[in-house]
Amino acid sequence: MAISHEAPVAPGGAHAQVADYLRRHEGKSLLRFITCGSVDDGKSTLIGRLLHDTRLLLDDQVSALESDSKRFGTQNGEIDFALLVDGLAAEREQGITIDVAYRFFDTDKRKFIVADCPGHEQYTRNMATGASTAELAVMLVDARKGLLTQTRRHSYIVSLLGIRHVLLAVNKMDLVDYDETVFNDIVAGYRELAATLGIPHVTCIPLSALKGDNMLQRSAAMPWYTGETLLQHLETVRIERSGANGSLGFRMPVQWVCRPDQDFRGFAGTIAAGAIAPGDEIAVLPSGQRSRIARIVTAGGDLPRAAAGQAVTLTLADEIDASRGDVLAAAASPPEIADQFAAHLLWLGEQPLLPGRPYWLRIGTRTVGAQVTEIKHKVDVNTQEELAAKHLVLNEVAYCNLYLDQPVPFEAYADNHELGAFILIDRQSNATVAAGTLAFALRRAGNIHWQHLEVNKAARAQIKHQTPRCLWFTGLSGSGKSTIANLVEKKLLALGRHTYLLDGDNVRHGLNKDLGFTAEDRVENIRRVAEVARLMVDAGLIVLVSFISPFRAERRMARELFGEGEFLEVFVDTPLEVAEQRDVKGLYARARAGEIRNFTGIDSPYEVPERAEVTLDTTAAQPQALADRLVALLTAP
Ligand SMILES: Nc1ncnc2c1ncn2[C@@H]1O[C@H](COP(=O)(O)OS(=O)(=O)O)[C@@H](OP(=O)(O)O)[C@H]1O
Numbered sequence: 001m002a003i004s005h006e007a008p009v010a011p012g013g014a015h016a017q018v019a020d021y022l023r024r025h026e027g028k029s030l031l032r033f034i035t036c037g038s039v040d041d042g043k044s045t046l047i048g049r050l051l052h053d054t055r056l057l058l059d060d061q062v063s064a065l066e067s068d069s070k071r072f073g074t075q076n077g078e079i080d081f082a083l084l085v086d087g088l089a090a091e092r093e094q095g096i097t098i099d100v101a102y103r104f105f106d107t108d109k110r111k112f113i114v115a116d117c118p119g120h121e122q123y124t125r126n127m128a129t130g131a132s133t134a135e136l137a138v139m140l141v142d143a144r145k146g147l148l149t150q151t152r153r154h155s156y157i158v159s160l161l162g163i164r165h166v167l168l169a170v171n172k173m174d175l176v177d178y179d180e181t182v183f184n185d186i187v188a189g190y191r192e193l194a195a196t197l198g199i200p201h202v203t204c205i206p207l208s209a210l211k212g213d214n215m216l217q218r219s220a221a222m223p224w225y226t227g228e229t230l231l232q233h234l235e236t237v238r239i240e241r242s243g244a245n246g247s248l249g250f251r252m253p254v255q256w257v258c259r260p261d262q263d264f265r266g267f268a269g270t271i272a273a274g275a276i277a278p279g280d281e282i283a284v285l286p287s288g289q290r291s292r293i294a295r296i297v298t299a300g301g302d303l304p305r306a307a308a309g310q311a312v313t314l315t316l317a318d319e320i321d322a323s324r325g326d327v328l329a330a331a332a333s334p335p336e337i338a339d340q341f342a343a344h345l346l347w348l349g350e351q352p353l354l355p356g357r358p359y360w361l362r363i364g365t366r367t368v369g370a371q372v373t374e375i376k377h378k379v380d381v382n383t384q385e386e387l388a389a390k391h392l393v394l395n396e397v398a399y400c401n402l403y404l405d406q407p408v409p410f411e412a413y414a415d416n417h418e419l420g421a422f423i424l425i426d427r428q429s430n431a432t433v434a435a436g437t438l439a440f441a442l443r444r445a446g447n448i449h450w451q452h453l454e455v456n457k458a459a460r461a462q463i464k465h466q467t468p469r470c471l472w473f474t475g476l477s478g479s480g481k482s483t484i485a486n487l488v489e490k491k492l493l494a495l496g497r498h499t500y501l502l503d504g505d506n507v508r509h510g511l512n513k514d515l516g517f518t519a520e521d522r523v524e525n526i527r528r529v530a531e532v533a534r535l536m537v538d539a540g541l542i543v544l545v546s547f548i549s550p551f552r553a554e555r556r557m558a559r560e561l562f563g564e565g566e567f568l569e570v571f572v573d574t575p576l577e578v579a580e581q582r583d584v585k586g587l588y589a590r591a592r593a594g595e596i597r598n599f600t601g602i603d604s605p606y607e608v609p610e611r612a613e614v615t616l617d618t619t620a621a622q623p624q625a626l627a628d629r630l631v632a633l634l635t636a637p
C-alpha cells in the first residue's frame, strides 16, 4: 500500500498548508469520521495505531493550526481550516473552547479527517461538535464490557446528528481470547439498538487496536472473521452526502457584510446547500426581498459558479439590505420562515433546562431569543424509552417545543444541517447549554398577526392622567414585599392613580393555582404574571407585582417585556435571618423542620438582583418611609 507522509505543520502557515494538503490529494474522496466510546475503550490507541501504521505524522500542531486560523479569521476566498473541519458552526462562532482535535491522514485510496474528542467530562459536548460534520462514526466497545450507557448515548447523538454509517469496533478482542461468541453477542445487541435509532448502515469488526488485529491486516487470531479490516472499511465505504440536500436549492447564511468602500457591497459566507451562478435570482430572508447574483467574488478571482461548502462573497444586482444572520436563498424555492418548532435537544448545561426560561438561540449566523415552551418527552438513552420530564439535566436528551422571539429562515436538520442545527446559550454566563436539531415548524410565522387596535396604551394612559408602569417587588418570603406594595397602592389611590396589585399569594389561588415551588414551576409562575402585568400596563395602569421571583433570568425576562423606563425592579432587601425571625406565616419554622420543601432561602436559591432600580433596606427604615420613597419616584414630574 502506498502511504504518503505529511510533514508537521508550522503554526504560521495554516491556510497555505491546508490548501497544499488538499491540492496534493485532490483526486481522492474525503471521509470525515469521529471516534466514540467510553474513556477506557481504547479510542486513543485506535487512532494512534491508525496514524502510526499509516505512518503519517499527524501532530498536535493541527490544533495549533486550527486556533491559528480562528485567530486570524476567515479571509475572503482563502481556504479556512476551520471551515473544513470545524463542528457546529454556531459553537465556533460562540467562541467556546471545544476540545476537538482534527487529524488528517490519507492512504492511496482516500483522505481522512478524524475528529478526536478527549473522553473527559465535557466529552458529550465535544462529541456532538465533532459528530456534526462527520459522515461516519467509529463506535468503540470494549469486548469485555459490551454495550454501555455511553455506547447508547453516543449512538443516540450520532443518529440525532444524522450520521448514517456506524462502524462498530469491538475492541480488546485479545482480552477475551478472540472469542467469536463474545463478538456475536455484542453485534446482536448493537444491531438491535441501531435499528431502534434508525441508523441504516452498521458494520461490525472485531479487533485489537493494541495488537493491530484487523486494523490494517486481517488477524490470524480470528480466522472466523472474514469481513473487512478497519482501514479497508474506511477506505471503501460509500457515503451518500446527507444534510446538504442540494435539491432544495441554493442557501447561504450571511456571515458578514463586506463593504470596503462605497462602490462595493458583498455578502460573505459559506454556501450551505445547492449551487449559484451570476444571473441567478435569489431572495434575502427573512425580509423576502429579491435580486440577482451579480458576481461571485473570491481572492483568486470571480467564479462562474460556486456550490455547497465553498466560502464566497456574493454581490447583488440591486441595492438590497441584508445583514449578518440573514439567509440568501434560491428565489424559486426559499426555506420556510417560522418561530415555533419541534426540536431535539441535548442538554449540556450545568444548571437544568427550565421550560419558559429565556435563552439565546444561535442558528446559522443568527442569534435570537428563545424558550423551550414544553418538553414533550425526554429519552432514556439506555432503553430509548420516552419519559415525561419537567426539566432536563446535564447530558439528557429530549424532544421539545421551541419558541423564538423572532421568525427565522430554517430547514429541517434532515435536509440541511446548516439551517437546521442550533445551540442554546445561557444569557447570564454566555455558556453553550444545549445543542439541538430542528425537526419541523409548529406554525408558520406568518399565520398569527398582531391585531392592530385603534385605542392604544398612550390613549388609555392619557385618560387616566398617568404614566403606566410596572413596579416589580422581589425579595425573600417575609421580606416585606406585600406590606410595602400595599402601602404604595393605598398612597397612589389617594392621589387618584389607577393601580393594580398582583400578589404571589393571591395569583397562586387563581391563574397559577396549578403551580408549586419547584424551579420550573416558579419560572412559569413568573412568566405568566409578567405577561399579565404587561397587559395591565398596556391598559394604562400602574401595576405593582409582589412575587419572590427568586431567579435573575426570569426577572430579566419580565423586564424585557416592557418599554424603556416602564419597568422598575424593587429589591426588598431583608437578610434571611431577619425574615426568618419575623416569620409572619410560620413558614420558615416549618421549612426548617423539613415540613416544606424547596423553600426560598432554605433549600431553594434566591438570586440577589444585580441591577434593581431601587433597593429598600427594611432593617434601616419603616414600611411607611420606604413606601413614600417609591411614591415620590413614581410621581416625580
Ligand atoms: N416553598 C416555598 N418557597 C417560597 N414560598 C412559599 C413556599 N411554599 C409556600 N410559599 C408561599 O408562597 C409565597 C411565594 O409565592 P411566589 O409566587 O411569590 O413565589 S415565586 O415568585 O414563584 O418564587 C410566599 O409568600 P410571601 O411570603 O408573601 O413571599 C409563601 O407564603
Ligand SMILES: Nc1ncnc2c1ncn2[C@@H]1O[C@H](COP(=O)(O)OP(=O)(O)O)[C@@H](O)[C@H]1O
Residues within 6 Å of the ligand: 475, 476, 477, 478, 479, 480, 481, 482, 483, 484, 546, 572, 582, 584, 617, 618, 619, 620, 621, 622, 623, 626
Ligand atoms: N421595614 C419593613 N418593611 C416591610 N415590612 C416590615 C418592615 N419591618 C418589619 N416588617 C414586617 O415584616 C413582615 C413582612 O411580611 P410581608 O409583607 O408579608 O412580606 P412578603 O410579602 O415579602 O412575604 C410584615 O409583618 C411587616 O410588618
